[in-house]
Amino acid sequence: MKNLKAEHLLGIRDLAAEDIGIILEWADHFKEIINRPIKKVPTLRDITIANVFFENSTRTRLSFELAQKRLSADVINFSAASSSVKKGETLIDTVNNILAMKVDMVVMRHPEPGAARFLAEHVKSKVINAGDGTHEHPTQALLDAFSLQEKLGDLAGKKIAIVGDITHSRVAISNIHCLIKLGAKVKVCGPTTLIPKHMKSMGVEVSHDLDETLAWCDAVNMLRIQLERQADAFFPSLRDYILRFQLNSERLSMLDKELVILHPGPINRGVEITTEVADSKQSVILDQVENGVAVRMAVIFLLAQQMNRN
Amino acid sequence: MRPLTLLNAKQLDLTLNRLALQLIEVHGDFKDTAIIGIQRTGALFSNALIAKIQQLRPGLEPVQGLLDVTFFRDDFGRRRKPLQAFSTELDFPVEGKKIVLVDDVLYTGRTIRAAMDALISLGRPETVELMVLIDRRFSRQLPIEPTYTGKRVDSIDSQHVAVKWDEKGFKEAILFDKTLDA
Numbered sequence: 001m002k003n004l005k006a007e008h009l010l011g012i013r014d015l016a017a018e019d020i021g022i023i024l025e026w027a028d029h030f031k032e033i034i035n036r037p038i039k040k041v042p043t044l045r046d047i048t049i050a051n052v053f054f055e056n057s058t059r060t061r062l063s064f065e066l067a068q069k070r071l072s073a074d075v076i077n078f079s080a081a082s083s084s085v086k087k088g089e090t091l092i093d094t095v096n097n098i099l100a101m102k103v104d105m106v107v108m109r110h111p112e113p114g115a116a117r118f119l120a121e122h123v124k125s126k127v128i129n130a131g132d133g134t135h136e137h138p139t140q141a142l143l144d145a146f147s148l149q150e151k152l153g154d155l156a157g158k159k160i161a162i163v164g165d166i167t168h169s170r171v172a173i174s175n176i177h178c179l180i181k182l183g184a185k186v187k188v189c190g191p192t193t194l195i196p197k198h199m200k201s202m203g204v205e206v207s208h209d210l211d212e213t214l215a216w217c218d219a220v221n222m223l224r225i226q227l228e229r230q231a232d233a234f235f236p237s238l239r240d241y242i243l244r245f246q247l248n249s250e251r252l253s254m255l256d257k258e259l260v261i262l263h264p265g266p267i268n269r270g271v272e273i274t275t276e277v278a279d280s281k282q283s284v285i286l287d288q289v290e291n292g293v294a295v296r297m298a299v300i301f302l303l304a305q306q307m308n309r310n
Numbered sequence: 311m312r313p314l315t316l317l318n319a320k321q322l323d324l325t326l327n328r329l330a331l332q333l334i335e336v337h338g339d340f341k342d343t344a345i346i347g348i349q350r351t352g353a354l355f356s357n358a359l360i361a362k363i364q365q366l367r368p369g370l371e372p373v374q375g376l377l378d379v380t381f382f383r384d385d386f387g388r389r390r391k392p393l394q395a396f397s398t399e400l401d402f403p404v405e406g407k408k409i410v411l412v413d414d415v416l417y418t419g420r421t422i423r424a425a426m427d428a429l430i431s432l433g434r435p436e437t438v439e440l441m442v443l444i445d446r447r448f449s450r451q452l453p454i455e456p457t458y459t460g461k462r463v464d465s466i467d468s469q470h471v472a473v474k475w476d477e478k479g480f481k482e483a484i485l486f487d488k489t490l491d492a
Contacts, residue, residue, distance in 0.1 A: 003392040029395045033381065038431045041381035071381075309387030 004302045008120045008127040011136035012177040020142065020181055026298035027146050027291070034070055034293055044073040047304050049105045050098045053130070054080040057109055059265055059289065060130050060139070064107050067296035073304075076103070091115065092122050099125050104307060105300065108132075126303045134168050140264055141174035143295040145182060147288045148219055151260045156183030161213045163245060164223030164272055165194045165234070171264045172223060176204055189213040190245060193234040210245050211254065219260035222247050222273050238271065248274040258282055265289070313486035316444060316463055316471070322480045325460045329441060330362040332458050333410065340372040342436070343408045348425050349378040349396035352413035354475045355443055359412060361479075375400040377411075382424040382431075398428075405433035410457075414473040414483075416442040419454035444471055444483055 004019050012020070033041055049068050053061055061077070068075045078098065089097075095106060105126040108116055113135035120127040131137040145155065152158050160179050166172045166188045179186050180203055187205040188195055199206050207213045214220060225241065235241045252259065261273075261283045269275045278285060317325060337343040340363075347356025353376045360374055380395040411425055422440060429435065439457040446465045463485060465471060470488050474481040 026395070029378075029380075029397075032398065036432065041431070042427070043381040043383075043386050046387075305387060305392060307387055 003306060007303075007306065008116075008129075009138050009299050009303065010116045010120055010127065010129045012138045012141050012174045012181070013136065015138070015177075015181070017181040020145070020178060023142055023295065023298045023302060024146050024149065026302060027142075027295045030067075030070075030297035030301070031291065031294035034290070034297075040070050040072060042072045043301065044068070044071040044304055046309065047071075047105065047307075048074040048076070048103045049107060049300065050095075050103045051075065051077045051130075052095065052098065052106055052108045053078065054108070054110045054115075055131065057130070059292070060109065060137075063289070063292040064128075064130060064139075064296055067293050067300055070293065071297055071300060073105075073300070076101075091119065095119060095123050095125075099123060105303065126307070128299060128303070131170055134170055134173075136174045136177075137170040138174050138178075139292070139296055139299060140171050141178035142299070143288055143292040144171075144175055144221060144262055144264070145178050146291045146295050147262060147284050148184075148260065150287065150291070151284060152218055154183075155179065158184045158219070159187070159217045160184050161187045161189055161217035161220045162223065163189045163210060163213065163220060163247070165226055166190055166199070166223070167194050167196050167234075168226050169223050171221075175221060176202060180204075187213055187216060191235045191241070210247070211251060214247075214251060214255060214259065217259065218257075219262065220247065221262040221264070223264065224266065224268055225271055242271060246272060246274065247277050249276050249280075252277065252282070260284055262288060311487055313484045315482055315484055317461060317483040319480055319482065322443075322460075322483070325443070326358060326362045326480075327366070329443075329458055329460060330359060330366055333359075333441070334363065334367060334370075337372075337408065337410075340370060342406070343410065344373040344375055344400075344402060344404070345410045345412055346375040346377050346400070346429070348411060348413045348421065349376055349398075351415075351473055351475065352411075353396075355414045355473070356412040358475075358479055359441070373402055373407075375402065375404075377425055377428055379421060379424040379428045382428040384420060384424065400432065403433055404429060404435045407435050409435040409438045411438060411440045413440075413442050415444045415446065415471050416440075416454075416456055417446045417449050417471070419450045419452035422454050423452050443473060446471060 005016050006019050051064055065075055107128045107130050109130040111133050113133035115132045116127055116129035129138055162172050176186050187207055189207045263285045267278055345356055347353035360372055376399040378396045378398045380393050441458040442456045443460040445456055445459045445462045447462050468488055471485050473483045
């Protein structure tokens with residue numbers, strides 16, 4: 001088994017395909033551990049990790065915190081709402097103050113694209129990007145790839161569709177990079193206004209027809225319509241979006257195969273996906289949440305292993 | 311120094327015979343006993359041990375498990391080589407069981423310490439015994455001693471003991487200088 005080449009997890013774009021493979025392999029071991037009666041191992045008992053969140057998050061923050069606790073790391077949580085950031089402190093000062101308390105690793109979510117890389121260049125600590133604006137969300141892409149592998153096996157040659165708001169979605173960007181590195185074929189589908197122009201240069205197919213996309217793919221990742229990131233109106237009405245892009249059982253019943261259905265959450269039930277489909281057997285939404293803890297344990301474990309404790 | 315053979319295949323068969331009989335003497339029908347091999351090479355040794363028990367007492371089917379101790383080691387971040395994990399396969403509760411931990415080489419005792427932690431994190435066994443094929447005596451860093459021993463050897467820190475297995479089973483146990491290895 002090898003060490004990661006990457007020294008931080010900032011995004012999938014600059015991550016070697018081999019590193020992705022190593023993370024997913026370790027995630028397998030951690031999934032076994034979190035399904036034991038005693039779900040905790042003492043491996044990281046002398047490591048301290050700060051979760052620094054400048055943007056709201058429930059699932060990701062809980063998932064990171066659980067991953068850290070299952071590995072016996074010490075955890076401190078920090079959210080911008082209750083911090084000195086409000087008093088005008090800079091990002092580097094904030095984090096250096098946390099590191100001065102002997103913290104080894106920082107998990108950060110920030111609204112600015114590139115914030116994680118900026119931090120990694122300026123502070124002495126391991127950095128994990130838990131989402132930076134509309135840029136990347138690497139652990140989500142890794143857990144989606146892990147969940148897909150569980151259902152489809154090796155992803156090389158598999159057809160994966162990502163549906164919804166691609167422009168404002170860091171999940172979509174990280175997923176595309178990750179799937180392409182694993183050899184999968186990727187198609188994005190959504191309204192013209194929500195698909196960025198550079199998709200084709202990334203080797204991704206583009207469609208505006210959900211039925212055609214569903215007929216093509218082996219698995220579909222339904223993204224949430226992110227109303228908080230849309231200052232302008234990108235589609236005529238919610239009703240229009242639902243008519244064209246909602247995943248529902250009528251659409252699925254027209255197919256002669258069982259698709260694997262993913263959703264990064266939180267779900268807008270009745271908008272991009274119906275309740276019936278979200279709760280169906282084909283949906284792996286809750287597997288994704290479980291796998292998220294295992295994948296994050298793998299990332300934290302592998303980065304911690306690079307730190308020399310001698 | 312040329313690599314020194316500690317046990318060849320013939321000698322191992324004799325040793326394995328004795329160890330299997332000792333276990334049968336103590337554990338009888340193995341009703342409440344489980345033999346747990348420590349991943350990776352201890353697991354291979356446990357396979358050979360169970361095959362030997364079944365050869366001596368046809369019909370006996372001791373419960374076998376495999377235990378990976380990677381996440382319980384005390385040298386995380388202090389090793390030169392990256393860690394490698396293997397699967398833990400215990401499809402029975404360890405609660406109340408008489409456990410025989412099995413490993414091929416006992417050296418500092420740290421792996422066995424980790425194995426006991428890993429085991430106890432899965433439940434409370436009634437007893438835990440330790441069987442090793444090769445005991446590198448006088449090298450312990452923790453107060454751990456085997457219950458059953460195949461062969462005791464004297465060795466120094468710059469030496470390495472390897473038990474080699476091929477697809478048919480045991481090949482040999484050898485002692486060599488680490489410098490030769492590099």
